[in-house]
Amino acid sequence: MQLREPDSSVWTAKPTTQPMRILVIEDDREAASWLIKGLAESGHVADHAVDGEQGLNMASEGLHDVLIVDRLLPKLDGLSIIRKLREDGVKTPVLILSALADVDERVKGLRAGGDDYLGKPYAFSELLARVENLGRRSGEAPLETRLKAADLEIDLLTRTVTRGGKPIVLQPREFKLLEYLVRNAGHIVTRTMLLENVWDYHFDPQTNVIDVHVSRLRSKIDKGYDEPILQTVRGAGYMIRDS
């Protein structure tokens, strides 16, 4: 479940990344058509497979940037599809979409070779952020020592942060938070993604703890600068400006 600001408005889709070709393997046609419509509005191209076998065949062609796979499918279940693909050397990033959402199931999904796991029901903005995150991950350079977004620079070796050449002192967790945001610079990062990737918690705290942490980070990196680098995307999450 997605965390929202009190004054949240419905997030309007806009492309935040390069157009991707996405395969949706989902037997619920109505759910799939909403999903495909949303992806198309966000500038992506989506194909649809209605059962496990068709999904596996289409995914095996290796033409897609990201696969969105439901777990409970006719003919062949989602985890078996992923295992088969990985055995055949197909490395397309997979987002598992399932009503089975507790930690044990999540672990099963990731062990089978999935790259991310999202429980149903989900907010579309959350799904889009994760899909785009996966799409980028496939082309990412494996080893970096410096991250850069606009005039903000992070040195991962010395663990120092500078903005416009001026050093910024951060607590370890703030550093981790900023690092994750900067790695996804130019893209929306949801509160749930932050909670999962920065704190490794897979549940929803009742209060918006993440907002407080982000606003503290913001006060350190944006205070005294005309152009804020850390932006709040209403109803969706946060984004670091990359230019």
Next chain:
Amino acid sequence: MTARIKLLRTSTFRLAALYLILFAVSVSALLGYVYWNTAVLLERQTDDTIRAEVQALADQYRLRGLRGIIDTIQRRSVDESGSVYLLAGVEGVRIAGNLTSLPDIPTDEASWIEFPLDVERGSGRERHTARAFHTNLAGGFNLVVGRDVEALRQFATIIRRTIFYALAIALVLGLGGGLLMSRNFLRRVDAITEASRTIMAGNMAGRMPVQGSNDELDRLALALNEMLDQIESLMGAMKEVSSNVAHDLKTPLTRIKARVEAALRSGSEDEYRAALERTVDESDRLLATFNALLSIARAEAGQSRGGLVALDASTIIADVVELYEPMAEEAGGTLVSEAPAGLTVLGDRQLLAQALTNLFDNALKYGASPGSTPQISVSGRIEGDKVIISVNDHGVGIAPEDRGRVTERFVRLDSSRTEPGNGLGLSLVSGVMKLHKGTLVLEDNHPGLAAKLVLPLHRADS
């Protein structure tokens, strides 16, 4: 007929029958022993005495000749001890003794004989039985020495009859007692069966009959009644939960419906938009409630107990404190923690962290006394074989009579109704504790609340 078959099939009856057989065998053995030691022994002693007397008389004859034996027999025949003597000639003619004539003797050889004997009693003649030893002395004389064994025989008959009646009475009593006992047992089992049937038919107030004798059946009935009490209270809680769920779902759904209808009536695009946005918010809240309910159910069912690993609770405390510290500071309060390393528990990091965040959420919401800011302290320590994580605040606390209730699903105290929340926070904490074989203890912090997670300490060797 069927009742009798049923009775024969009961284990009590079979047991009673087995005991009856054992009882009969041992009674028979006892009575047989008594018979052997009285009637049989007395007869043998009589035989021995007769044999000794025959020997003595034969000696007399040998030493002192006919005269000597006649003297002795005549002397002995006088007393009324019931002894019988006869010395007869070759033709069977009486020479001496208290028998008038020689009884029918089957052979010439020495042998035991029994014959009727007429005895003079004050009132008249009585026919008795005599037992005697007949032997031939040198010279062709017949010697018969015996005893009146009538009394002995009567005594033996009485003993035999007594044994027979005793056995018969024992068998009848044992059988009747066994039947009565097992019928009584059956009646009580039937009562329990009947009570279970009425309960199964829906009368949850029904209970097993208890006699008050505290025997096995009573103890069984008491245990069953305790189980029924537990089931009844669980069912009551279930009913309350489901009606609470229904209520908690109905309220936001009614709100959504009202808002959407109002928007539709207004026909304005802005109203549509606003209504849809609020609908999304309400559905999010509903989903959050469902997720919380599912988490509680999962934790309580102990589904992921297999996923528990040894971990240091102090790191979980540190992590969650780090997550919540800014929240407390934002509210103008403080969150301090003291938890030394080594608080090893068998646990699930996610669930324990979630339980702690729920306690922190509560402490932030209700942990400030009116007009002041939340002062929250967290401590972790080992006490005996327990790890205790305590979250203390100085807020309004929870009244002692409400402490048992607040862990139930959807229970919100009147003082907290103004705050956002779904009344599931402490239910989840208590569910997580159940999974970890721990307990949630709520105490007075004078003022405020001390919420303690008491977990079993995990030792590497155990």
